[in-house]
Amino acid sequence: MGDYLLLIVSAILVSNIVLARYLGNCPFLGVSQKMDTAVGMGMAVIFVVTLAGMITWVVQYAILNPLGLEYLRTIAFILVIASLVQLVEMFLQKSVPALYKALGIFLPLITTNCAVLGIAIINIQEEFNFMQTVVFSFASAVGFSLAMVLLASLRERFPTARIPSAFAGMPIAMITVGLLALAFLGFTGLTG
Amino acid sequence: MLAAGLAIGGLGLLAGVGLAVASRVFYVYVDPQIIEVEEALPGANCGGCGLPGCSSAAQAIVVGHLAPNACVGGGADVHEKVAEILGVEVELKEPEIAQIGCRYSVARADIKYLYEGVNDCRAAMLLHGGAKECPIGCIGLGSCISVCPFGALSMGDDGLPLVHENICTGCGTCVRTCPKGIISLTSVSNRILGEFTTDECTAPCQRTCPAGINIPEQLQQTAMGNYLEALRVIKERNPLPLVCGRICPHPCEFECRRNLEDEPVAINYLKRFVADYERESGQRLELFKAPETGRRMAVVGGGAEGLTAACFLARLGHSPTIFEAMPKLGGLLRAVIPESRLPRDVLDWDIEGILEMGVEAQTGKALGKDFTVASLLQEGYETVLLATGGWDAMLMRGQEPNLDQAVPGLYLLLPLSLAWAQGMDVPMGERVVIAGGGDMALDAAKKCMQSGAEQVTVLYRRSQQEVGLTDSEVAQLSDQSIVLHFRATLFQFKGVDDQLTQLVYRQTASGNGSQAGGSVSRRFKETAIAVDTVITASGRLPEMIFVKVPGLEGEDTPLLWQTISPYHQPTTIRPEGLFATTEPMSDYRAAVEAIGAGRRSASSIHLYLSGKQVVPPENMITAQTEVLDVSQIVELLPVGPRQKMPERPATERIDPSLEVELGLTEEMVRNEAVRCLNCGLICYVRSKYH
Numbered sequence: 001m002g003d004y005l006l007l008i009v010s011a012i013l014v015s016n017i018v019l020a021r022y023l024g025n026c027p028f029l030g031v032s033q034k035m036d037t038a039v040g041m042g043m044a045v046i047f048v049v050t051l052a053g054m055i056t057w058v059v060q061y062a063i064l065n066p067l068g069l070e071y072l073r074t075i076a077f078i079l080v081i082a083s084l085v086q087l088v089e090m091f092l093q094k095s096v097p098a099l100y101k102a103l104g105i106f107l108p109l110i111t112t113n114c115a116v117l118g119i120a121i122i123n124i125q126e127e128f129n130f131m132q133t134v135v136f137s138f139a140s141a142v143g144f145s146l147a148m149v150l151l152a153s154l155r156e157r158f159p160t161a162r163i164p165s166a167f168a169g170m171p172i173a174m175i176t177v178g179l180l181a182l183a184f185l186g187f188t189g190l191t192g
Numbered sequence: 193m194l195a196a197g198l199a200i201g202g203l204g205l206l207a208g209v210g211l212a213v214a215s216r217v218f219y220v221y222v223d224p225q226i227i228e229v230e231e232a233l234p235g236a237n238c239g240g241c242g243l244p245g246c247s248s249a250a251q252a253i254v255v256g257h258l259a260p261n262a263c264v265g266g267g268a269d270v271h272e273k274v275a276e277i278l279g280v281e282v283e284l285k286e287p288e289i290a291q292i293g294c295r296y297s298v299a300r301a302d303i304k305y306l307y308e309g310v311n312d313c314r315a316a317m318l319l320h321g322g323a324k325e326c327p328i329g330c331i332g333l334g335s336c337i338s339v340c341p342f343g344a345l346s347m348g349d350d351g352l353p354l355v356h357e358n359i360c361t362g363c364g365t366c367v368r369t370c371p372k373g374i375i376s377l378t379s380v381s382n383r384i385l386g387e388f389t390t391d392e393c394t395a396p397c398q399r400t401c402p403a404g405i406n407i408p409e410q411l412q413q414t415a416m417g418n419y420l421e422a423l424r425v426i427k428e429r430n431p432l433p434l435v436c437g438r439i440c441p442h443p444c445e446f447e448c449r450r451n452l453e454d455e456p457v458a459i460n461y462l463k464r465f466v467a468d469y470e471r472e473s474g475q476r477l478e479l480f481k482a483p484e485t486g487r488r489m490a491v492v493g494g495g496a497e498g499l500t501a502a503c504f505l506a507r508l509g510h511s512p513t514i515f516e517a518m519p520k521l522g523g524l525l526r527a528v529i530p531e532s533r534l535p536r537d538v539l540d541w542d543i544e545g546i547l548e549m550g551v552e553a554q555t556g557k558a559l560g561k562d563f564t565v566a567s568l569l570q571e572g573y574e575t576v577l578l579a580t581g582g583w584d585a586m587l588m589r590g591q592e593p594n595l596d597q598a599v600p601g602l603y604l605l606l607p608l609s610l611a612w613a614q615g616m617d618v619p620m621g622e623r624v625v626i627a628g629g630g631d632m633a634l635d636a637a638k639k640c641m642q643s644g645a646e647q648v649t650v651l652y653r654r655s656q657q658e659v660g661l662t663d664s665e666v667a668q669l670s671d672q673s674i675v676l677h678f679r680a681t682l683f684q685f686k687g688v689d690d691q692l693t694q695l696v697y698r699q700t701a702s703g704n705g706s707q708a709g710g711s712v713s714r715r716f717k718e719t720a721i722a723v724d725t726v727i728t729a730s731g732r733l734p735e736m737i738f739v740k741v742p743g744l745e746g747e748d749t750p751l752l753w754q755t756i757s758p759y760h761q762p763t764t765i766r767p768e769g770l771f772a773t774t775e776p777m778s779d780y781r782a783a784v785e786a787i788g789a790g791r792r793s794a795s796s797i798h799l800y801l802s803g804k805q806v807v808p809p810e811n812m813i814t815a816q817t818e819v820l821d822v823s824q825i826v827e828l829l830p831v832g833p834r835q836k837m838p839e840r841p842a843t844e845r846i847d848p849s850l851e852v853e854l855g856l857t858e859e860m861v862r863n864e865a866v867r868c869l870n871c872g873l874i875c876y877v878r879s880k881y882h
Contacts, residue, residue, distance in 0.1 A: 063203070067195050076203055083207035087214050094218035166318065 004135050009190065011139035017115050018147040019177075019184040024115025028148060029173060031109070038152035041109070042145025046138065048088060048110050049119055052081050053137025056120040057130055077120050085110055115144055150180060225277060226254045232273040233263055236341035240264035240363030254278070264288070265342065265363040286482050288362035288377040290345070290355050293393055294330035295408075296875035297351025301329055312338075317371035326820065326874050328372055328393060336366035336375060380480040383428045384504050385795045389811040395871035396821065397444035397459060399813055402788040403430040407444055407459055408870050414462050415865035420477050423466045427479060430787050431503040431549075432496060432542045434471060435525060437464025438534050438853065441782050449871050452825045455834040457867045458856075465861045471541050481549065482509035487801060490515060490568045492559045493579035495523020496783040497735075499546050500790030501577055501797075506550040508798050513573070514551060517558035523581060525783060531849045564600065565738045566689045566751050575797050576738040579790060581780075599685060599736070599755075601692030605629055605636060605729040612639055621724020622646045625695055627682045628653060629729030636727060637674045647673045649721065651680040651697055682728065683718065685736070686754040695723045735793050737800065758789075758796035759808040820873045827878040831867045835860040 015021060018028050024045075031041045056077050064070055089107045092100040110116060119140045123133045154176050163172050230250035241262045243249045252258040253274060260278055261271040267287070302325040307316050313335040316322050322331045336353050337345040342361055348354035353366075353375075367375045373391055376382075388394045388404060397407040406425050413422035426433045440460050448456030470477050487510050491502045494516030502512040520526060521543050525534065547553060557563060559580065568576045578599070601621065609632070611618055620643040626633045628651070637648040652659050656666070656678045666676055679700045686694040698716045734757065741752040780786040796806045813819060838854040845852060856864065869876035 059203070063199060067199055069196055069199050072196055072200060076200060079200070079203055079207060083211055086211055090211075090214050090218040093220050165321070 004132075007132060007135055008139040011136050012143040012146060013184065013187040014190055016143045016147055016184050016187075017119065017140045018144055019181040021118065022181075023118040024113050024144055027109055027113050027115075028144075028151065029170070029177070032148050032151040032173075033155055035149070035152045035156055038148040039145075042141075042148045044107055044110055045113065045115070045144050046141040048081075048085060048107070049116050049141035049144075050134065050138045051088065052084055052116050052120055053123055053133050054130070055084060056080055057123055057128075057133045060124050073121065073124065074117070077117055081116055081120070115140075147180065151177060154180075223254055226250050228277045229253055229274055232270060232277060234266050234270060236265050236363070238265045238341045238363040238365050240361075240365065265361045267361050286379045286381055286480075288379045288382065289357055289360045290336075290362065290364075290366050290375050291378040292330065292353050292355060293374040293376055294328070294352060294372075295393065295870065295872055296326075296329065296881075298323060298330070298332045299351050300878075300881040301326060301875050307331075314369075314371045322372065326393075326872070328374055328391060328873070329875075330374055331372060336370050339365050339369045341365055380428060381482050381508055384507060384791070385798060387792075387808050387812045389809050390813055390817060390819065391811060393872040393875075394813065394819070396447040396449060397871070399819065400447040401429075401444045402782070402785040403436075403791065404788060405429045405444075405463075408868065408872075410466075411457065411459070411462060411865050411868035412870060414466060414861065415868065417862070419466045419469045422462075423470055423477055424479065426463060426466070427477070429791065430784070431500055431546050432525075432783065432787060433463055433467035434538045434542045435496075435534060436460070436784055436787070437467045438538065438851075439525075439529060439782075440784050443784075449822070449825055449869055449876060450867060452823075453828055458834055458837075458864050461835065461837055461856050462861060462865055465856050465858075468855055471538075476545060476548065479507065479549065481507050484511075485509040485801075487511065488513065488573050489575045489577065489797060489801075490573040491577045491579055493523065493581060494518070494521040494553060494555065495579070495581055495786065496525055497581070497780070497786040497790040497793070498523070498577070498579040499543065499551075500787045501579055501794040502551040503546040503549050504791050504794035505797060506546075508794070510798075510801070512551055514553040515557050515559065515563070515568075516553065516555045519556050521553055521555060532845070532852050535849070535851050560600075564690050566600075566687075566753060569738065569740050569753055570751055574739070574801065577793050577797060578733060578736045578738070579793065581732060581786075599692070599726075599733065600687055600690050601723070601725050602685070602733070603725070603727045604731065604733070605632065605727050606731060608727060609636065618643060620645045623721075623723050624648045624725045624727065625651065625697075625721070625723050627651045627697075627726065627728045627730075629727075630659070633729060634669070634674070637669075638672075640725075640727075641672065641674070645725070647675070649675045649677065649723075651682065652676065652678045653681050655679055680719075682726075684755050684757075685726070686720075686741070686752070688750045688752055692723060692726065694720055695726060696720045735789060737793070737797055737806075739800065756796070756800060756806055758793040759806055760789075760792065822874050822876075825869070825876060827880050828869070829877060829879050829882060832863050834867070835864045 011017075017023050018025065027041055027045075032038045059076060059080055060070075060073065064073060064076060069076075085107055089100075092107070119137050122140075123136060126132075126136075128136055151173075155173060158172065167175070227250075230247050233246040233250055235246050241249045241252075241258060241264060243252055243258070246263075249258060249263065253260060253262060260275040260280055263270050263274070266274075303323045304320065304325055305323055307319065307323040309315055309319065311333050313322070313331040313333045316331050316333055321327060322329070324331070330352055332347075332351050332353075334345075334347050334353060337347060341363065342359055344356045344359035344361070345353050345366060346356065362377050364377055367373075367377060374393070376392075383406075388399055395408045398405060401407060406429070410422045410425045413419075413425060423433060430436055437460060440463075442460040444459050445456040448459065450456050485508075489505060489510060489512050491498045491505070491512050491514045494514045498514055498516070499521065502514050505512040514521065516523075518527070522539055525539055526536065559565070559578075565576050603618075605626070608618060620640050622645060624637075624640045624645040624647070626636055626640070626648060629636065633650050633652075637650055640648050656676075659678065661676070669676060677697070677699060680697045682695065683698045684696040685692060686696070696718055698718050700716045736755040737758060738753050738755055741754050780789065799806050835856055837856065840850060840852050840854060844850065
């Protein structure tokens with residue numbers, strides 16, 4: 001149990017997928033201008049990453065390893081994630097229209113979110129078992145959402161802040177992200 | 193190798209089949225209308241409708257979140273097609289077209305440095321906001337041209353983007369792209385409603401013009417011989433050009449940059465010429481009118497202000513009716529200006545033009561006598577604008593002293609004092625409020641108490657110290673049921689039927705200076721008090737828009753009304769309340785000021801009817817705004833002196849009905865119009881750039 005707790009803390013704070021591993025920067029900067037879109041994106045990512053983590057783990061240990069095709073991991077995972085997102089989109093549209101409406105426009109964006117692929121690959125590299133994979137994938141995605149929400153809450157204040165015109169827009173967002181990442185660096189050592 | 197191919201191929205096949213099955217299993221019915229509408233839309237994904245793309249727009253249109261004519265990129269054809277699919281009728285929409293707000297290319301303007309970077313305005317903007325000295329000048333690298341999804345922009349020979357008006361759909365992509373924000377979507381309505389802002393290139397003359405005419409454009413068109421185009425430009429801001437061309441005190445000419453060199457351009461003579469040109473042709477210039485809205489509003493007062501307000505309301509598509517107490521329209525213009533300056537047939541031609549725009553007029557009907565504000569609202573007029581002028585206008589009507597209550601329960605102190613002096617018995621309500629008036633207000637307060645008032649409240653705009661009353665004096669008055677409030681101004685009236693019931697005043701926090709011209713605090717306290725009679729110490733009533741209190745309508749319920757103040761003259765310091773500190777306490781000094789006030793009133797009514805807040809644009813140029821300007825002009829092109837107005841020989845001036853000023857000839861006009869420097873903020877026509 002303690003191991004899982006450690007895994008969760010480490011995935012959310014210490015090795016935050018965006019702020020420590022620098023994965024998934026595109027949606028992180030792209031959709032973090034408003035709080036509600038940031039939350040929507042975060043939820044969609046949690047959903048997809050957890051599912052993708054599980055399925056890619058199965059693909060790795062059930063197909064690739066027995067056939068000795070570990071070197072095809074990346075391409076196979078991309079294939080799996082892309083179809084998975086499609087499938088999830090269709091499933092949600094039919095079965096949970098409310099959730100589909102809330103996540104709708106973010107789902108296709110996730111296909112190209114390298115955090116999803118990154119987490120799937122980390123799961124394999126760290127030689128996690130299935131349960132660890134589920135927990136780590138979920139926690140990493142929560143870490144992503146946390147970072148999104150933090151940045152969105154900061155960026156929502158930009159319009160009222162006195163930002164030098166040269167820094168307005170993306171530059172100040174990048175600086176903010178940098179400072180956020182520095183702050184997260186402070187968690188290093190938390191897990192020993 | 194084979195295993196690898198099979199594994200990946202198999203995985204792909206599995207995913208493909210899975211998805212195919214899933215698309216069957218999870219099939220969701222999509223409204224075929226959405227698909228049809230999406231096909232009808234241009235597919236440019238310009239975002240002009242406010243949604244991210246045409247497919248989301250199609251969905252919103254079918255669901256009803258967007259109107260069938262929401263696609264700005266598509267224009268009338270697409271609107272009709274979409275409406276046909278949906279089986280509805282489209283409202284006509286006035287086309288909005290991109291307009292470039294900069295008149296001097298980089299080659300003809302002062303620059304800070306030579307830019308040789310990435311060929312994109314947005315990149316150039318990063319380097320000290322572009323090469324130009326002027327902070328809002330066109331950078332000229334054509335980012336707007338490259339983003340236009342319809343190819344409606346190209347680079348003109350003058351180094352400025354050129355809008356092809358017949359291709360432009362007004363989608364606004366260029367507006368959003370231009371880093372300088374110099375492109376705007378304009379329509380006649382926008383130009384009627386607009387105020388000059390700090391984001392625009394404006395010349396000193398047009399900023400000074402109380403009516404806000406685009407004078408540089410007017411003079412450029414005149415110089416090119418397009419006299420009717422020049423007139424069209426004038427009429428977007430001033431519906432009385434013949435009148436103004438004769439009697440305007442032309443403050444614009446005092447600010448003309450040519451003053452720095454020789455003499456100002458004779459702007460007003462040129463205005464008169466183009467207005468006369470139309471009249472002599474006998475054919476009225478056809479002016480654009482927004483599609484009919486069918487909404488009715490009343491304008492009380494048929495002087496310059498009321499005529500202007502009604503004319504612009506009509507041009508915005510509404511149906512205004514003017515109510516005038518005198519037998520003929522024209523107000524002070526007709527009553528007091530001598531014929532030798534303003535022949536009456538000239539005035540009539542301008543007024544006729546206004547009526548032809550779709551303005552109804554009922555003359556010989558006075559507010560407070562023949563009808564009331566409440567009766568007008570009851571008859572279905574959505575708003576009632578008070579443009580009655582003041583004491584002067586009342587005197588002109590020849591009744592002395594005139595105690596007509598245009599607003600139920602409201603007196604001007606001046607005629608009221610006169611009536612008291614003549615021993616007239618004026619009925620007073622129980623609760624009286626007197627606004628302003630210094631010591632005179634206190635005298636009036638005591639007189640009110642004698643005439644039956646039980647409580648008098650006096651509102652002073654100044655502080656107690658400035659008014660010069662000691663605490664004991666205030667306490668003494670308070671014992672006599674005369675309550676004083678300082679730093680307080682009238683803000684709003686409310687009433688039921690023909691009865692004034694409530695008054696709202698605003699009070700600024702004490703302690704901040706109220707000296708004119710100083711920065712005025714926006715903090716204030718709003719207080720509503722019950723009232724029967726209000727006396728204001730001003731010479732005129734401010735413009736007020738009466739509307740029904742929304743949400744309280746029913747068959748038997750009494751009519752509740754309240755007033756809204758139009759936003760005011762940009763040059764006035766008007767912290768809060770109905771009256772500004774620098775506003776005239778009597779009628780406007782010049783027709784052109786009344787015209788400006790009339791247009792702003794029309795604009796305010798339009799804002800109110802569109803459900804928007806009645807406030808001017810945030811960055812409107814006011815008297816306090818510091819606008820970029822030049823202090824000297826150099827390298828001018830050689831031009832002739834200012835033209836002199838030909839006048840009737842003194843011997844022939846015996847007949848007072850003959851006009852003294854005869855008007856410029858066309859040749860003089862051409863010579864005069866080219867004297868215009870076509871000024872922008874800091875640009876003007878210079879020989880070295882010519």
